[in-house]
Amino acid sequence: xxxxxxxxxxxxxxxxxxxxxxxxxxxxxxxxxxxxxxxxxxxxxxxxxxxxxxxxxxxxxxxxxxxxxxxxxxxxxxxxxxxxxxxxxxxxxxxxxxxxxxxxxxxxxxxxxxxxxxxxxxxxxxxxxxxxxxxxxxxxxxxxxxxxxxxxxxxxxxxxxxxxxxxxxxxxxxxxxxxxxxxxxxxxxxxxxxxxxxxxxxxxxxxxxxxxxxxxxxxxxxxxxxxxxxxxxxxxxxxxxxxxxxxxxxxxxxxxxxxxxx
Numbered sequence: 001x002x003x004x005x006x007x008x009x010x011x012x013x014x015x016x017x018x019x020x021x022x023x024x025x026x027x028x029x030x031x032x033x034x035x036x037x038x039x040x041x042x043x044x045x046x047x048x049x050x051x052x053x054x055x056x057x058x059x060x061x062x063x064x065x066x067x068x069x070x071x072x073x074x075x076x077x078x079x080x081x082x083x084x085x086x087x088x089x090x091x092x093x094x095x096x097x098x099x100x101x102x103x104x105x106x107x108x109x110x111x112x113x114x115x116x117x118x119x120x121x122x123x124x125x126x127x128x129x130x131x132x133x134x135x136x137x138x139x140x141x142x143x144x145x146x147x148x149x150x151x152x153x154x155x156x157x158x159x160x161x162x163x164x165x166x167x168x169x170x171x172x173x174x175x176x177x178x179x180x181x182x183x184x185x186x187x188x189x190x191x192x193x194x195x196x197x198x199x200x201x202x203x204x205x206x207x208x209x210x211x212x213x214x215x216x217x218x219x220x221x222x223x224x225x226x227x228x229x230x231x232x233x234x235x236x237x238x239x240x241x242x243x244x245x246x247x248x249x250x251x252x253x254x255x256x257x258x259x260x261x262x
Contacts, residue, residue, distance in 0.1 A: 021043050021044055021045035022041065022042070022043050022044075022071065022074055022075065023041070023042055023043070023044045024039065024040065024041045024067075024070075024071065024074075025039075025040040026038070026039060026040075027039070027040050027081070027122060029118060029119075029122050030118075031087075031111075031114055031115050031118040032111075032114070034087040034115070035087060035088060036083065036084040036085075036086075036087050036088075036089075036115070036118065036119070037062070037084050037088060037089035038062070038081055038082055038083045038084045038119060038122060039062060039066070039067050039070055039081070039082040039084075040070075040079070040080070040081050040082075040122075040126070041067075041070040041071045041073070041074035041079075041080045041081075041082075042074050042078075042079040042080070042126075042128055043074055043075070043077065044128075047128070048128075049127075049128060049129060049130040050077060050078060050079060050128060050129065050130060050133075051077075051078050051079075051129070051130060051133035051134065051135065051157075051254070051258040052078060052079040052080070052081065052123045052124065052126065052128075052129035052130070052131075052133070052134045052135070053070075053073050053078045053079070053080045053081075053123075053134070053135045053136070053137060053254075054080075054081055054083060054119055054120050054123050054134070054135070054136040054137070054146070054149075055069050055070045055073070055080055055081065055082040055083070055137060055138065055142070056082075056083060056085065056116070056119070056136065056137070056138030056139070056141075056142030056143075056145040056146055057082060057083075057084075057085065057138070057139065057141070057142050058098075058139045058140040058141055058142055058222075058225070059098040059099060059101065059102035059140055059141040060091055060092060060093070060098050061084075061085075061086050061089070061090050061091030061092060061098070061101065062082055062083070062084045062085075062086070062089055062090075062091060063091045065139075065225060066082045066139070066142070067082055069082070069139075070082040076251075078254075079123070079126055079128050079129045081119065081122055081123040081126070083115070083116070083118075083119025083120075083122070083123075084119070085105055085112075085115050085116070085119075085141075085142075085145060086101050086105070093231075095231065095232070095233055102141045106141075106144075112145070112148060113148060113149075113152055116136075116145050116146075116148060116149045116152075117149070117152065117154065120134070120136065120149060120154060120156075124155075131155075132155075132157075133157055133257075133258050134155065134156055134157060135156060135157055135158040135159065135160070135179070135254060135257070135258075136149050136150070136154075136156055136158075136159050136160075136179075137159070137160035137161070137162065137250065138160075138161060138162070138164060139162045139163065139164065139222075139224060139225065140162075140163055140164055140165070140221070140222065141164070141165065142162075142164065143160075143161030143162055143163060143164015143165065143166075143183075144161070144164045144165040144166065144167050146159050146160065146161055146164070147159060147161055147164065147166065147167055147169075147181070147183075148167060150177045150178070150179045150181060151167070151169045151170075151173035151174070151176060151177060152173075152176065153176035153177070153178065154178070154179075155178065156178060156179040157178075157179055157180065157257050157258070158179050158180045158181075158182070158253055158254060158257045158258075159179040159180070159181050159182070160181075160182045160183075160184070160250045160253065161181075161182070161183045161184065162184050162223075162224050162246055163184065163185060163186055163189060163191075163221050163222055163223050163224065164183070165191070165192065166183065166192055166196050166197060166200045167200075168196060168199045168200050168203060169200070169203050169204075169207075170203075171203070171206070171207070173203075174203045174204060174206065174207035174209060175207045177204075177207065177209050179210075180210045180211070180212075180253060180256075180257060181204070181209060181210065181211040181212070182211070182212050182214070182249060182250060182253050183200075183211065183212070183213045183214065184214045184216060184242075184246035184249060184250075185197065185213070185214070185215055185216065186215075186216050186218075186219030186220045186221060186223045186239070186242060187215040187216055187217045187218065187219060188218065188219060188220045189219070189220050189221045189223075189235075190220070190221070190235050191221045191235060192221075197213070201213060212249070212253070214245075214246065214249055216239070216241075216242035216245060216246060217242075218239065218241075218242070219239040219241075219242035220235055220236060220237050220239070221235055221236045221237075222236035222237065222238065223237070223238065223239040223242040223243060223246070224238070224242070224243045224246060224247070225238055226238050226243075
């Protein structure tokens with residue numbers, strides 16, 4: 001893997017969000033020649049170190065949805081960092097453009113991994129984060145990215161994929177996984193072939209990965225994203241029950257892994 005150049009600059013001063021003590025910051029960092037702009041959310045009422053959660057966006061880019069998820073996690077007592085996998089904070093509302101941006105990252109496996117690891121390092125280096133208690137989660141493209149991080153052997157305690165594409169790990173990649181893994185899929189999601197899910201499950205079983213796979217009945221792709229059905233793409237829709245239950249499953253995993261959030 002080519003050497004990742006990482007320079008961290010906090011661009012924006014703190015901005016108030018939902019809670020009086022919640023702070024958010026735009027964080028600029030570099031991966032090689034690519035300038036990325038992530039989004040940090042945390043509660044500054046305490047200076048204690050706490051678990052950190054990396055949030056990886058859908059193929060639309062680091063949009064408001066990913067930012068709100070980071071804020072939601074910060075409100076639960078975590079330091080959350082929504083990384084930027086495309087550079088310059090690029091986002092789009094057009095499916096074709098989103099597919100092209102995600103595809104450009106995926107086609108270069110080393111670059112894909114480098115960008116994910118760079119975002120993880122920003123989180124781990126944060127002074128409020130206990131670097132031994134870090135998780136990664138993602139949605140759609142972000143779910144596959146979180147899994148690829150786990151396959152790289154990254155120091156993660158837990159990884160969660162919400163309606164993510166499911167890259168099948170090699171034998172060595174499966175053996176490299178250190179994290180507990182949670183995969184939440186819509187039972188009616190036609191984007192992810194059942195044979196792919198079976199192949200991932202088989203690889204995990206052979207490597208004795210600590211994992212959980214949840215099928216959410218009646219749910220299709222993008223089940224956690226309010227308004228997903230308005231994007232004009234067939235086979236994607238929000239499902240409130242599936243959203244609530246998958247988030248509860250994530251919460252249970254984090255509680256098991258990190259203890260009660262403060």
